[in-house]
Amino acid sequence: MPATRSSSSALRRTVIAAAMATAACVPAxxxxxxxxxxLIPNRVIYxxxxxxxxxxxxxxxxxxxxxxxxxxxxxxxxDGKVAxxxxxxxxxxxxxxxxxxxxxxxxxxxxxxxxAGGLTISIAAVTLQPxxxxxxxxVRNIDSGKxxxxxxMEDGSVRVDx
Numbered sequence: 001m002p003a004t005r006s007s008s009s010a011l012r013r014t015v016i017a018a019a020m021a022t023a024a025c026v027p028a029x030x031x032x033x034x035x036x037x038x039l040i041p042n043r044v045i046y047x048x049x050x051x052x053x054x055x056x057x058x059x060x061x062x063x064x065x066x067x068x069x070x071x072x073x074x075x076x077x078x079d080g081k082v083a084x085x086x087x088x089x090x091x092x093x094x095x096x097x098x099x100x101x102x103x104x105x106x107x108x109x110x111x112x113x114x115x116a117g118g119l120t121i122s123i124a125a126v127t128l129q130p131x132x133x134x135x136x137x138x139v140r141n142i143d144s145g146k147x148x149x150x151x152x153m154e155d156g157s158v159r160v161d162x
Contacts, residue, residue, distance in 0.1 A: 036061045038073045038092060045087040051078050051098065070095050100132035103156055111157045112139055112150060125158065 042057040053075060061067060071092045072078050081098040104110060104127050114121040125139035131152040139158055140147050150160040 036065075036067060036073075038067050038071065039075065039078060040091060040093065041087045041089050043089055045083045047083050047085050049083050050101065051081050051083060051087075053079055068092060072098065102130040103133055103154075104131045104137065104152055104158075106130050109142070110139060112141075112148065112160055113157060114160045114162075116162060127158075 037058050037060050039056045040059055041055060043055060045051060045055055056075070056078060067073065072095050077095070078093065078098060080101060082101050083097065084099050085097050087093055087097060106127055106129055108127050110125055110127055112123050112125045124142045125148065126142060128138040128140055128147065131137040133152050133154045135152045136149060137152055137158065138147055138149050148158075148160050150158040153159055
């Protein structure tokens with residue numbers, strides 16, 4: 001019996017030493033897995049609904065679980081955005097499933113400008129579709145009725161390029 005105890009104690013010491021040696025050799029990036037946080041809906045968010053902090057829940061991923069690419073993980077990526085499709089509770093939120101809120105509504109009167117070198121031409125037009133900054137939208141010139149395509153700017157105007 002005493003030989004078994006000493007061999008079991010030796011085995012325990014060997015296992016503990018091996019565990020400590022392994023822990024010392026674990027790369028630093030594995031610790032980051034345990035700390036990775038994602039945001040998921042805490043209720044169903046329907047298309048067209050504005051996302052707020054109250055509709056989201058922070059979840060820490062379990063060690064070894066890697067979040068997929070192109071998934072929104074921070075509040076600034078989601079707060080104030082609008083859902084393009086239904087977002088389900090407990091599921092990741094793909095970046096492609098949200099969009100910026102419309103800056104221009106369909107049917108709104110906007111200032112359209114064309115700039116080429118020192119030449120600037122401005123007209124009034126009506127939007128034929130809604131748009132966010134950076135979106136390409138169609139507008140109808142109020143005077144001529146001609147349809148133009150331009151980019152929505154941050155100030156709410158539309159810029160037409162040659």
